[in-house]
Amino acid sequence: MDRFNRFNSGETTLTRIIVVTSGKGGVGKTTTSAALSMGLARAGHKTVVIDFDIGLRNLDIIMDCERRVVFDFVNVIQGDARLNQALIRDKRCELLSILPASQTRDKEALTREGVQAILEELSQDHEYIICDSPAGIEGGAMMAMYFADEAIVVTNPEVSSVRDSDRIIGLLQSKSRRAENNEPPIREHLLVTRYDPERVGRGDMLSIEDVEEILASPLIGVIPESESVLRASNQGIPVILDEDSRAGQAYVDVVARLTGEERPLRFTELERKGILQRMFGG
Amino acid sequence: MALFDIFKDRDRQPEGTASAAKERLKVIVAHERRQRQQPDYLAAMQRDILQVVRKYIPIDYDDVNIQIEQEGQVSVLELNVTLPNEVIER
Numbered sequence: 001m002d003r004f005n006r007f008n009s010g011e012t013t014l015t016r017i018i019v020v021t022s023g024k025g026g027v028g029k030t031t032t033s034a035a036l037s038m039g040l041a042r043a044g045h046k047t048v049v050i051d052f053d054i055g056l057r058n059l060d061i062i063m064d065c066e067r068r069v070v071f072d073f074v075n076v077i078q079g080d081a082r083l084n085q086a087l088i089r090d091k092r093c094e095l096l097s098i099l100p101a102s103q104t105r106d107k108e109a110l111t112r113e114g115v116q117a118i119l120e121e122l123s124q125d126h127e128y129i130i131c132d133s134p135a136g137i138e139g140g141a142m143m144a145m146y147f148a149d150e151a152i153v154v155t156n157p158e159v160s161s162v163r164d165s166d167r168i169i170g171l172l173q174s175k176s177r178r179a180e181n182n183e184p185p186i187r188e189h190l191l192v193t194r195y196d197p198e199r200v201g202r203g204d205m206l207s208i209e210d211v212e213e214i215l216a217s218p219l220i221g222v223i224p225e226s227e228s229v230l231r232a233s234n235q236g237i238p239v240i241l242d243e244d245s246r247a248g249q250a251y252v253d254v255v256a257r258l259t260g261e262e263r264p265l266r267f268t269e270l271e272r273k274g275i276l277q278r279m280f281g282g
Numbered sequence: 283m284a285l286f287d288i289f290k291d292r293d294r295q296p297e298g299t300a301s302a303a304k305e306r307l308k309v310i311v312a313h314e315r316r317q318r319q320q321p322d323y324l325a326a327m328q329r330d331i332l333q334v335v336r337k338y339i340p341i342d343y344d345d346v347n348i349q350i351e352q353e354g355q356v357s358v359l360e361l362n363v364t365l366p367n368e369v370i371e372r
Contacts, residue, residue, distance in 0.1 A: 158303075159303050159306060159307055162307055162311075163307060163310060163311060163314075166311045166314065166315070167314065170314075170315065170318050174318075200300070202298055203297060203298020203299070203300050203301065204298040204299050204300055205298075205300055206300050206303055206304060206307075207300070210300065210303075210304045213304075214304070214307050214308060214311055215311075
């Protein structure tokens with residue numbers, strides 16, 4: 001196989017390029033990118049996760065490699081470093097690498113040709129390429145989705161997030177490489193995060209069924225609202241490594257579904273609390 | 283706090299706020315999906331038409347509905363302007 005033919009030859013490679021996107025900020029894109037890439041790598045798949053948030057890099061600190069960044073995405077595009085010099089091998093899982101975003105404000109640095117060349121090179125020896133999109137619908141977000149085969153649309157059960165997700169789904173369907181070349185569309189997966197069955201039970205939070213109905217996208221998982229997410233990011237540990245946490249376990253299920261396994265949803269039903277717990281909180 | 287939360291929960295109306303969220307989302311999402319199918323100049327055209335109508339009749343932005351429908355080989359520009367009641371009665 002030729003070195004740079006991923007997008008031109010029409011040949012299908014085994015590599016799956018998956019963008020994690022949402023439109024709205026703060027819904028859990030980076031948390032999800034970190035968790036899924038770690039989960040895929042731990043399941044034996046060679047995986048790289050790329051931070052597309054130029055100027056506001058954060059994947060590195062979520063994954064505890066912020067002090068190991070020497071070269072970044074933009075350095076590679078501009079030819080100042082080779083890809084191998086910029087890739088950071090995860091200390092916990094050798095099948096996982098991280099390509100950090102640059103901290104300079106020069107967003108124009110992400111050229112389509114440059115991104116394509118990097119994705120093609122990474123496709124040579126990775127099974128999964130996870131693209132962590134910035135919020136918004138500007139250049140970085142559009143670039144993160146452009147070359148994707150699949151998309152994980154991260155949505156909170158809340159009006160502004162659902163609305164923005166619908167907007168992003170529209171862009172996935174019209175502004176991607178696949179759409180422009182009349183190829184089969186990007187496969188969408190809806191991931192509902194910060195889900196709180198108790199509030200849904202009280203009628204004060206959109207249910208999974210509500211969100212699915214409005215967005216009409218297939219659901220790949222539901223991550224429950226969980227204190228473990230903040231605890232994990234505090235320490236730079238992808239939450240999927242916290243095996244006791246419900247959010248971590250829910251991400252494990254998502255990884256399994258991504259790789260073709262069928263798993264029932266968990267943590268989406270109301271747990272009955274004891275009377276003491278109800279009285280004293282917790 | 284938690285002790286009082288129990289009683290607060292009892293007072294809550296059976297119908298929560300999620301149903302309002304769902305209804306509002308359905309409307310805006312359907313509206314925005316329709317707009318996505320339309321050419322970019324349509325929003326500008328809608329504003330222009332609004333200004334013309336407003337010279338004579340007080341209406342809101344929402345009262346002008348404009349879209350292009352594809353019917354076989356022809357495209358139809360469909361324009362709906364909802365006028366306030368008092369204008370019709372006059």
